[in-house]
Every structure is written in C-alpha cells, then in structure tokens.
Amino acid sequence: MRWTSRDLRSLGIGLAYLAPSLVLFAAFVFVPLAQTIYLSFFNTRSTGAISTFAGLDHYLELLTSPAFRTGLLATAIFALYTVPIGIALGLVLAVLLNQRLRAINVFRTMMSSTIAISAAVGALIWLLLFNPSLGLLNYVLSRVGIHGPEWLIQPTTAIIAVSITTIWLTLGTNIIVLLSGLQGVPEEIYEAARLDGARGLRMFTRITIPMVSPSLFFLFVVDTVAVLQAFTQIHVMTRGGPVDATRVLVYSIYQDAFQNFQFGFASSQAVILLVLVMGLTLIQFRFVERLVHYQ
C-alpha cells in the first residue's frame, strides 16, 4: 500500500482532530503506564528518583511476601463478598421495578439513588451505622437477640462491613443496568413461556436469568474491576486495618508508595493490578464480540 499525498493530507486532518485527546492520553495514561512498568524494575529514593536497578527483585519479593499474599486474599474475599451478593440483590430489585405500575418511576429513582452517592459519603454514613454504641445496626441486632460485634475492630467483621458498604454503593448501578436489560426482553417471550405453563420461580430461572445474562456478565466484570480499584471506603472506614484485614491491593499500593515511599516496590504491585484489570476487560470485550456475532 503506497501513501499518496491525499492519504497523508487526510491522515494529517484526522490527527489534528484527535490531537487534544492523544496528547492527554500520552501524558497521563500511556507514558505513565510505561513508567510504572519501568519503575517496577528499580529501587527508588524517597523522592521517587531511581537509585539502583532491582531486576525482578520486587516481583520475587511479592511472591514470597506474606503481607502481599494477605493483601491478595483480602482483595479476593472482598470481591467474593461484594460482587455476587450485589448483583443478586440488584436483580431481585430490578425485577420488582420492571412492572407497569403507577408511580413506578418514584421507586426507580429511590432505589437507584446510590449511583449519585460518592464512596466517601457512603463510607461516612455506614461508619455511623456500624458504630458499636451509637449505630443502629447493633441495636437492631440486639433486639433480635444477637450481640453485634465491634465491626471495625475485628478483622473478620471489618471486611464484611466494608463489603456491605460497597454493595450499597454499587446497588444503584446494578439496578439500572439490570433494569434496562430486563426492559430489552420482548414481551412475547414471557407470553410464550406462560402459555407453556411457566410461572413464578420457574419463569425467573428459565426465562429471566438467561435473557439478562449479557447484563449479568457485564456487571460481573465491571463490579469486579470496581472492587479491585476500591480505595475510598477503605481509607475512610478502616485505613487498611485491623491487622491488614482490609489492606487490599490498591490500599497496599497507596501505603507502599505514598507512606513508605517505596515507589519501585509499589509499582510492581501496580503492574499486578494492571494485569488483573486488563485480563478481566479483555474477557469482557471478547464476550461482547461473540454476542454481536451471533445475532
């Protein structure tokens, strides 16, 4: 393929329109990405300047470091507690909201309201709810005979508290995505299933769930990526504690880089984060591609 002067001209015009975005992406995404990978092979001074070549040392340290293993485990537990329950809850509420009833929009707005709530605001409110003496949660539990734990003091309950907060924060998004998925299911399919005698739970498992599976899969990826990136609620509620129980991957990057000033070591963890998120998103892209193909 030879380049004519017209080709060059049209490419020049195209690039001129893309230039503002390209410059910003280069400065704040692509170059920093390369720098992160580069930094992960070096030791750094507390200023961030490179001191000595470390080779694969940081990665080897990650392999053997118990703190890193605990952190990955905390991240996995966090995702396990948050993602499936958040999606299931979202689906139940979306089915409830997918009815032709008067004033349904009021309920839709109320239930999806958490999309507008920031993680900092949500975390502060739940901090009060989880408070052992002032919080309503333990009071309600005590009324049904359960002695509520000191949620944020014990490692096992701290991660549960952060997970509950996160489920609440993502609920609005989950409901909106699933509701629009449900609204895309043609009425005739339900009609046909009804004629075949499907009702209630059977209808739900055989028709509803398969029909919204693209939305479910989309949320599975998006919510997992969001959990991998979660920082705010942990910083506000637990600061990674108690005894590192909520020191998830991003929090560990934050502490190692900006409190311990080990930029090289923190960068190697950022590379791990990158690989995890890229892997998940690539799966998503391929899935969507296949779906479009089959239609």
Place this chain on the structure above:
Amino acid sequence: MRLSRVANYALLVVGSIIVAFPLLLALSYSLMSESEIATFPPPILPAAPNLDNYGTVFATIPIVRYLLNSFVVSSAVVVGQLLTASLAAYAFSFLVFRGRQLLFFLFLSTLMIPWEATIIPNYITIRTIGWLDTYQGLAVPFMATAFGTFLLRQAFMQIPRELWDAARIDGATTFRFLISTVIPLSRPALGTVAIYGFLSTYNQYFWPLLITNQTLMRTTQVGIAQLRFEETLRWGLVMAGVIMVAVPTLALLVLGQRQLIRGLTAGAVKG
C-alpha cells in the same frame, strides 16, 4: 389480582426505604443535637429538628471553599471532555483516513488501564511540574475520555450522511459542519457525557487526597472525610457535612436521570 398489586406496592415501598435508609438517616441525624445522637436506644427521628449542625459545619471547616473547588474542577473537566471527545468522535465518525481503526483501538485500550496503575508516575509528574495544590493538577489529567468519545461517536454515526454530502456541496468546511450541524444534533449525548464527567470528578477521592495538602485546595470529598479523623468525632456535624456534599449530586441525579441511565447502559447493551 388486586392482592398481588397491593403486595407489589408493599414490596416496592419496603425495598425503597431499605435502600434509601442510610441517606434518610444521615439527613435525620444532621438535624439532631450531639447529645440526642448519644442517647440509647439510638434515635431515628430528631425530637427537636434544628439546623445547628449546619451552622457548625460552616464555622468548623471551609465548606464553601470545598464546594467551590469541586465545582471549578468538575466543570473544567466537563468542558475539557466535551471539547476533546467531540473532536475525536468527529474524526472517528465522519473523517476517512488510514489508521483510523488502529487509533480507535488505541482509544479503547485506555479503558482497560486502571487509573490506580498509573497513579505513581502521574503523581511524580504533577509534583515535578509544580501542579500540587492547583486546579489544573486536579482537572487536566481527566480531560480526555475514551468512554465519552465512544458515546459521542455512536451519536454522530446516527446523523444522516446526506447532511454531510449537502454541506460539502454548499462548500462548508469540515470544521464548520461539526460546529453548525453535528454538535447541535447531538445534544442528548453531549448531556450524557457532561453529567457523567461531572459526577465522576465531583465524587473523586484518591487523586485529590494525594495532590492537595493545603486545606483551601481540598475538594468536598476529601474535606468532609477529614472530619472523621478529628479527635472527637461529632456525628451530627459529619452528617450535616455529608448532606451538604451529597445534595448537588442528588440534584443532578433527579435532573439528569435519563442521560445518566443512557450512559450507564451504553456498555451493557450489546454492540
């Protein structure tokens, strides 16, 4: 049949109250005195609602400045994103040039890169060029958006090609067609990008926490979270702050719900 309708409404009411409960409780606590909050059993509604906590917020932290900072930064990001994304989306929908596909994939690839994975070099860059504690440091890194470009490209491609052909015959320049035809016809999509950009910038926490040290340069989210780390936690004060910070985003939700939903579902609906 009647009974099931009543049951449905009952479920909807209970569900809505549970989901909205934390927010309603924050509002209620913001109207209570500190001593009332400390009573047992924990109260739900204030005995004597008053706005004292809001007054204390104004007196304790520079909340007006925080709100101003957040509005300046979020608006700057919105303007920047609308500019960069419309230009790019225009190139990806109306202009024909070699390498267009490749460049589009380059844009999409940024969606796979989590901001936290690049935060260390970005922090070092911002510090090196002296942008710590500045509006440009808070806003400029977020002024390009692959998601917004993608959304606008979809909208631009809905515009009939005949308009483009007609404009060319009339002798309109490429840029003129963008300004006089494409932009006015794509207002809903531009609205989605704007609301999305505003909300996500306004609600940011990690980046402003890192690059602002001066109290007066803090954004709302970082500013109110600081209240949690004071020696004596005053819950009424914190909740009043929470409400003040959440009101703008809740207003945006009510006003721009349709645009917001379009944005959220753009990725989920096939294709």
